[in-house]
Amino acid sequence: MFGTLDTVLAPSHSSSVQNALSVQRALSPERVLVNDVSVSLGGGTVVHNAQLDVDAGQVLALLGPSGCGKTTLLRAIAGLQEHHGGSITIGDEIVSDARTFVAPERRRVGMVFQDGGLFPHLTVEQNVGFGLRNHDNPTQRINEMLELVSMSEFGKRLPGTLSGGQRQRIAVARALAPEPSVLLLDEPFSALDAGLRVQIRREVKRLIAALGITTIVVTHDQEEAFAMGEHIAVMSNGAIEQVGTPAELYTSPASPWVAEFVGDGARFVGHYDGAFVTTPFGKVPAHAAGSALPVDEEVVVIVRPEQLILHPGTAGAVVDVEYYGHDVRYDIVLTDGRRATVRSVRADFAAGDHVDVSFDGSSVPAWPTT
Amino acid sequence: MHVHVLVIGALFALPGLFVLLRTLQLGGELGETLRASMAPLGRTTLLATSVSITAAVLGTSLAWILVRSDVPGRSVWRVIVVLPLVLPTFVGAAAFLAALTNGGVLAEALALVGAEAPRFRGFWPTWFVLTLFTYPYVFLPVSARLLALSPTLEESARVLGRSALQTFRSVTLPQLSGAVGSGGLLVFLYTVSEFGAVQLLGYDTLTRVIFASRVSNRATSFTASLVLVVLATVVVVGERSRRRNRPSDDPIRTHPTEPVALGPWRFPALALVLTTATFGLFVPIASLTTWAIRGLTNNNVGFDGLAEAAINTASVGVATAFIAVLVVLPLATLLVRHRSRTGEIASIAVVGGFAVPGLVIALSLVFWTLNAPVVGALYQTLPLLIAAYVIHFGSQALGAAEDSVRAVPRDLRESSRLLEPSPVRRMTTVDLPLMRPSLVSGGGLVLLSTIKELPATLLLAPTGFRTLATEVWGSYEEGFYAEVGVSGLILVVLSAALTWILVLRRTDVIRDSGSNGP
Numbered sequence: 001m002f003g004t005l006d007t008v009l010a011p012s013h014s015s016s017v018q019n020a021l022s023v024q025r026a027l028s029p030e031r032v033l034v035n036d037v038s039v040s041l042g043g044g045t046v047v048h049n050a051q052l053d054v055d056a057g058q059v060l061a062l063l064g065p066s067g068c069g070k071t072t073l074l075r076a077i078a079g080l081q082e083h084h085g086g087s088i089t090i091g092d093e094i095v096s097d098a099r100t101f102v103a104p105e106r107r108r109v110g111m112v113f114q115d116g117g118l119f120p121h122l123t124v125e126q127n128v129g130f131g132l133r134n135h136d137n138p139t140q141r142i143n144e145m146l147e148l149v150s151m152s153e154f155g156k157r158l159p160g161t162l163s164g165g166q167r168q169r170i171a172v173a174r175a176l177a178p179e180p181s182v183l184l185l186d187e188p189f190s191a192l193d194a195g196l197r198v199q200i201r202r203e204v205k206r207l208i209a210a211l212g213i214t215t216i217v218v219t220h221d222q223e224e225a226f227a228m229g230e231h232i233a234v235m236s237n238g239a240i241e242q243v244g245t246p247a248e249l250y251t252s253p254a255s256p257w258v259a260e261f262v263g264d265g266a267r268f269v270g271h272y273d274g275a276f277v278t279t280p281f282g283k284v285p286a287h288a289a290g291s292a293l294p295v296d297e298e299v300v301v302i303v304r305p306e307q308l309i310l311h312p313g314t315a316g317a318v319v320d321v322e323y324y325g326h327d328v329r330y331d332i333v334l335t336d337g338r339r340a341t342v343r344s345v346r347a348d349f350a351a352g353d354h355v356d357v358s359f360d361g362s363s364v365p366a367w368p369t370t
Numbered sequence: 371m372h373v374h375v376l377v378i379g380a381l382f383a384l385p386g387l388f389v390l391l392r393t394l395q396l397g398g399e400l401g402e403t404l405r406a407s408m409a410p411l412g413r414t415t416l417l418a419t420s421v422s423i424t425a426a427v428l429g430t431s432l433a434w435i436l437v438r439s440d441v442p443g444r445s446v447w448r449v450i451v452v453l454p455l456v457l458p459t460f461v462g463a464a465a466f467l468a469a470l471t472n473g474g475v476l477a478e479a480l481a482l483v484g485a486e487a488p489r490f491r492g493f494w495p496t497w498f499v500l501t502l503f504t505y506p507y508v509f510l511p512v513s514a515r516l517l518a519l520s521p522t523l524e525e526s527a528r529v530l531g532r533s534a535l536q537t538f539r540s541v542t543l544p545q546l547s548g549a550v551g552s553g554g555l556l557v558f559l560y561t562v563s564e565f566g567a568v569q570l571l572g573y574d575t576l577t578r579v580i581f582a583s584r585v586s587n588r589a590t591s592f593t594a595s596l597v598l599v600v601l602a603t604v605v606v607v608g609e610r611s612r613r614r615n616r617p618s619d620d621p622i623r624t625h626p627t628e629p630v631a632l633g634p635w636r637f638p639a640l641a642l643v644l645t646t647a648t649f650g651l652f653v654p655i656a657s658l659t660t661w662a663i664r665g666l667t668n669n670n671v672g673f674d675g676l677a678e679a680a681i682n683t684a685s686v687g688v689a690t691a692f693i694a695v696l697v698v699l700p701l702a703t704l705l706v707r708h709r710s711r712t713g714e715i716a717s718i719a720v721v722g723g724f725a726v727p728g729l730v731i732a733l734s735l736v737f738w739t740l741n742a743p744v745v746g747a748l749y750q751t752l753p754l755l756i757a758a759y760v761i762h763f764g765s766q767a768l769g770a771a772e773d774s775v776r777a778v779p780r781d782l783r784e785s786s787r788l789l790e791p792s793p794v795r796r797m798t799t800v801d802l803p804l805m806r807p808s809l810v811s812g813g814g815l816v817l818l819s820t821i822k823e824l825p826a827t828l829l830l831a832p833t834g835f836r837t838l839a840t841e842v843w844g845s846y847e848e849g850f851y852a853e854v855g856v857s858g859l860i861l862v863v864l865s866a867a868l869t870w871i872l873v874l875r876r877t878d879v880i881r882d883s884g885s886n887g888p
């Protein structure tokens with residue numbers, strides 16, 4: 001009965017999730033606290049005074065452009081990278097500060113690398129069992145983990161014979177096998193091609209949710225961060241710019257940079273009268289996203305493409321149309337030369353059409369100009 | 371079908387088949403000569419096994435120390451410890467003997483502390499000298515492997531609960547085993563076919579028996595040759611079958627590996643590096659140099675002879691390189707562009723030419739020309755010498771020739787065809803420029819091996835035709851240490867220049883300075 005129902009609801013993942021629920025009790029997720037951590041590498045500081053608080057069982061995405069220090073911070077949490085200043089705490093234990101340094105093999109963290117890091121000379125089973133030397137029943141645990149990632153029939157294979165997606169599943173199984181209290185994922189899907197990336201990401205997300213393990217996933221892909229993370233920490237140039245839920249980041253980004261990094265948007269400078277900002281689309285309701293806004297002065301706003309509406313008119317022209325099916329993205333050049341992007345569910349316009357642009361009335365994030 | 375390729379394969383298989391045939395013709399005598407070959411076979415095997423093991427251990431340790439640890443000056447040391455490679459083993463052996471004789475650098479150094487120079491003959495000196503000049507064959511591939519190894523493997527092991535030492539044993543070492551194995555195999559084959567050093571140091575291996583009995587007792591000479599060929603073949607085949615099951619797949623290297631802090635262990639590590647460099651490079655060079663200077667100041671070195679020898683060495687080497695590349699190119703084309711069985715068989719013959727010792731190739735060519743009717747005129751002519759070199763070193767050009775063919779992929783050939791109707795112009799404007807770098811480096815490797823070659827040169831060179839190698843050899847046998855020094859140094863400089871341009875400059879081992887930056 002249940003089998004039938006499960007099959008209807010989630011045809012390919014039913015057994016995985018059931019299994020995940022059965023091993024849930026074995027894991028004891030821990031809180032991860034990163035306090036004022038800085039890391040120097042090759043003479044430069046790549047992480048500046050990072051502050052992170054990940055509750056037990058929470059999934060945090062560490063998002064930033066490449067080279068921003070996010071992977072370095074993750075490696076510091078794993079104990080693969082020493083840091084100076086500050087402390088890292090997992091559960092009740094300080095794993096590294098000025099006096100203590102717990103070796104990576106004693107931190108009880110699981111880690112999945114971008115390239116999987118599978119041992120090419122060991123079979124899939126031996127890879128998954130690698131961290132189980134002190135386990136009572138490694139064979140049973142290996143089978144359990146392989147079933148969890150739907151890879152049971154691949155146990156005897158060598159990693160070199162697996163596809164990229166299969167390898168990442170095994171890497172996840174291997175990281176989770178020793179029942180770590182924290183799971184760290186370093187760009188785990190970026191080596192996969194687009195379609196597979198989304199599929200594996202969903203599988204892993206479901207697994208993490210079912211196990212309830214504390215997870216930190218590093219990514220440079222905003223869509224991936226939003227899809228995976230309950231909370232997102234945005235990093236830039238070694239510093240954490242903002243921590244929040246995906247919705248908070250999108251509607252109230254701490255800076256114009258964050259706003260533009262987490263989504264499309266056009267930046268305008270306009271006069272703020274205490275409630276509205278003057279824009280090329282008329283007066284727009286604005287809210288302070290970072291610091292307080294100076295009344296009767298110029299402020300910066302970001303207008304999201306979905307907040308704009310197109311009508312036939314004369315204020316500008318459509319210069320490019322990208323048709324996505326579920327919506328359409330228009331690039332607009334206004335008569336004064338400024339540009340804007342509009343997303344609409346309707347495909348009413350073509351390149352070259354003359355249009356007016358109006359605002360949908362929702363509030364835009366704003367920041368002081370300095 | 372591919373007749374031209376079969377002819378090439380037959381040329382390379384010729385010496386081995388000839389030795390086999392002649393030995394089988396011995397009939398009843400074979401049992402006796404075979405028994406006589408057993409003791410030298412035992413010595414050859416013992417020497418080759420011990421040298422491979424020590425070279426593997428030394429090469430691997432040095433590679434780990436200089437790639438993965440924080441030993442001071444490692445990027446400079448990484449170049450220095452490869453340099454013993456440029457000394458041909460017989461020059462190295464002669465340099466040590468010259469260093470230990472009266473007036474040599476080691477003898478004088480020992481005299482300072484009141485010690486007498488040891489008698490440098492037999493197994494241990496041979497083992498010592500061969501290890502010193504062959505370990506780079508292990509060091510180079512192992513360092514390259516270590517540099518290419520994704521750090522995530524070791525990091526994964528650490529995160530999964532293994533200590534640094536356990537990680538090295540269970541993850542790093544298995545990753546290196548292929549490189550150690552192939553380097554060790556090369557050392558084994560070199561030692562098995564080594565002639566100059568064992569002859570100088572007086573250790574009776576198969577090659578020494580073959581050389582000593584080549585005139586007086588041909589039966590023994592042929593049987594020993596066959597035994598040697600069989601030994602080399604067994605080892606190569608064994609290694610090939612062992613390697614077949616190896617996964618060739620590697621994770622990508624995403625970030626540089628942090629060097630391991632050695633702490634107080636860096637002193638013994640540095641001592642190992644220093645000792646190796648001292649005996650593998652500084653002592654032999656100092657030995658050759660002191661004798662050379664002594665000879666130059668006393669004006670008793672015949673420069674005319676040396677200049678002639680240098681020119682001969684260079685011209686025969688360049689001719690060999692050209693011909694070797696031309697000979698293997700059709701085979702390379704077949705191997706890369708068509709999957710052909712004929713090509714595979716021919717390539718086994720070409721690679722086999724490298725496993726057959728130069729002495730055996732030379733010997734079989736000598737007897738073939740002396741006993742066959744028409745080809746007798748070839749005996750002791752340059753074409754025959756060059757043929758021996760090509761058979762022995764052709765395999766070194768084969769890999770590069772395959773690369774050169776791969777450098778002109780089908781879509782390029784097709785686009786050039788659509789744009790340029792003249793096949794000659796296509797060849798000169800598209801194919802050749804793309805193929806040239808690989809062809810030059812393949813030819814260069816052959817050139818390098820040729821100038822260092824001794825036994826085939828001794829047996830096949832026309833009377834009075836002197837090369838740097840025969841000059842070093844002859845001068846040592848006559849006790850002219852000054853000339854050993856000068857001709858040895860010229861040979862080393864030539865070989866160093868070629869090694870640098872063709873081998874070292876291209877390897878990551880030298881290029882990657884092992885920085886730990888992001």
